[in-house]
Amino acid sequence: MTLVFIDQDKLSVSKTNMRYGKKAPDVSDMLPTVRKRGIIQTLLVRPNCQDGHYEIVAGARRFHAARIVAAETGEAEPLPCRILSETDDAAAI
Numbered sequence: 001m002t003l004v005f006i007d008q009d010k011l012s013v014s015k016t017n018m019r020y021g022k023k024a025p026d027v028s029d030m031l032p033t034v035r036k037r038g039i040i041q042t043l044l045v046r047p048n049c050q051d052g053h054y055e056i057v058a059g060a061r062r063f064h065a066a067r068i069v070a071a072e073t074g075e076a077e078p079l080p081c082r083i084l085s086e087t088d089d090a091a092a093i
Helices: 031-037 060-073
Strands: 002-006 011-013 043-047 054-058 079-083
Touching (some): 011 060, 031 060
Parallel strands (some): 011 054, 043 079
Antiparallel strands (some): 043 054
């Protein structure tokens, strides 16, 4: 796995993510920490079908919290991500 910082607009929640759905998850418990310190724990992602884009396998709540903070501040900071191989479906599930 590789550690990189990825722009928020290049990330989307994967259908394999347990929190995938039409409704955004409740992030009220973590939002004060994300506002103060940003995202500390990495998201687990894998390449998406679009070049340079990634889908989030683990970390959907962190992603949604970061998006809320970005909307409040007007600045969307890149998020720390670990990239899985795109063929590693077993690890993604």
